[in-house]
Amino acid sequence: MNATPLDAMDRRIVVATQGGLELVSRPYAAVARHVGIPEAEVIKRLKRMLADGVIRRIGAVPNHYALGYRANAMTVWDVADERIEALGTKVGALDFVSHCYHRPRHLPEWPYNLFAMVHGRDRPVVERHIDALTRLLGMDALGHQVLYSTRILKKTGLRLVA
Amino acid sequence: MNAESNLDAADRALINHLQGGFPIVEEPFAEVAKHLDMDEEEVTRRLSDLLARGVLTRFGPMYHAERLGGGLTLAAMKVPDDDFDAVAEAVNAQPEVAHNYARDHAFNMWFVIATETPERIAGVIAEIETATGLTVHDMPKRREFFVGLRFEA
Numbered sequence: 343m344n345a346t347p348l349d350a351m352d353r354r355i356v357v358a359t360q361g362g363l364e365l366v367s368r369p370y371a372a373v374a375r376h377v378g379i380p381e382a383e384v385i386k387r388l389k390r391m392l393a394d395g396v397i398r399r400i401g402a403v404p405n406h407y408a409l410g411y412r413a414n415a416m417t418v419w420d421v422a423d424e425r426i427e428a429l430g431t432k433v434g435a436l437d438f439v440s441h442c443y444h445r446p447r448h449l450p451e452w453p454y455n456l457f458a459m460v461h462g463r464d465r466p467v468v469e470r471h472i473d474a475l476t477r478l479l480g481m482d483a484l485g486h487q488v489l490y491s492t493r494i495l496k497k498t499g500l501r502l503v504a
Numbered sequence: 505m506n507a508e509s510n511l512d513a514a515d516r517a518l519i520n521h522l523q524g525g526f527p528i529v530e531e532p533f534a535e536v537a538k539h540l541d542m543d544e545e546e547v548t549r550r551l552s553d554l555l556a557r558g559v560l561t562r563f564g565p566m567y568h569a570e571r572l573g574g575g576l577t578l579a580a581m582k583v584p585d586d587d588f589d590a591v592a593e594a595v596n597a598q599p600e601v602a603h604n605y606a607r608d609h610a611f612n613m614w615f616v617i618a619t620e621t622p623e624r625i626a627g628v629i630a631e632i633e634t635a636t637g638l639t640v641h642d643m644p645k646r647r648e649f650f651v652g653l654r655f656e657a
């Protein structure tokens with residue numbers, strides 16, 4: 343990806359919007375007033391950052407607990423490194439997987455290199471999803487574990503300092 | 505949390521629709537309203553209410569930390585049960601620790617470190633190891649296959 347490097351004005355826009363957009367008819371005009379450039383320029387820069395992947399998307403972030411998704415499991419799988427590209431792509435396409443990554447093993451204690459977050463309304467639902475994952479990965483999974491979250495110790499999100 | 509039972513059909517439609525792309529045009533709420541057959545004022549009123557009730561945690565652009573030039577990693581520790589709360593406090597005291605979860609495993613503490621520069625990650629890990637006397641296992645992503653939140657309301 344040939345992303346355009348962020349300049350100082352891009353960073354001002356990031357800082358002005360990372361807490362959220364104003365719920366007004368012209369939210370990008372509100373950002374524009376805040377950073378001191380025309381609305382059209384804010385729109386142009388946001389479109390570029392979206393196209394470059396600096397912005398993943400613009401929209402609403404639900405509190406999944408409030409939507410009834412109370413069971414949240416981090417599933418971790420040990421798969422051959424040469425198969426991980428194909429397998430990770432398949433796992434990431436499942437609609438109950440919210441995040442899917444290749445991460446390094448920490449041998450001998452931690453042989454798992456494919457991580458998939460699975461969400462459901464309760465544990466039986468999550469367990470059915472994990473069964474589906476087990477079937478999908480089949481013999482490619484040399485081992486796996488399921489780590490349920492038991493407590494949120496901190497959640498502040500990412501913050502760029504102005 | 506009982507917020508779920510208080511969502512009506514219009515709230516659900518709005519939440520499901522807004523997890524996709526919010527338009528980058530002069531009057532984006534008007535466009536959303538047209539799509540959902542509401543008026544613009546109803547869209548912003550419902551959104552404001554969902555945010556106030558905590559059903560939505562935020563509304564706006566989701567930035568990609570690494571592409572902003574920062575560092576991001578997932579780290580795990582094996583914390584003895586008796587020390588768990590004290591260690592959680594020491595880890596959470598680091599401003600660069602964004603999320604921290606307890607999980608039911610020998611690796612029982614999992615946290616995300618987000619820094620202004622990629623180089624700073626190692627510094628935060630060293631500080632946590634010094635403060636807790638425990639090993640921090642750094643598990644930065646090698647490849648991202650999917651990141652998306654598609655919670656059906």
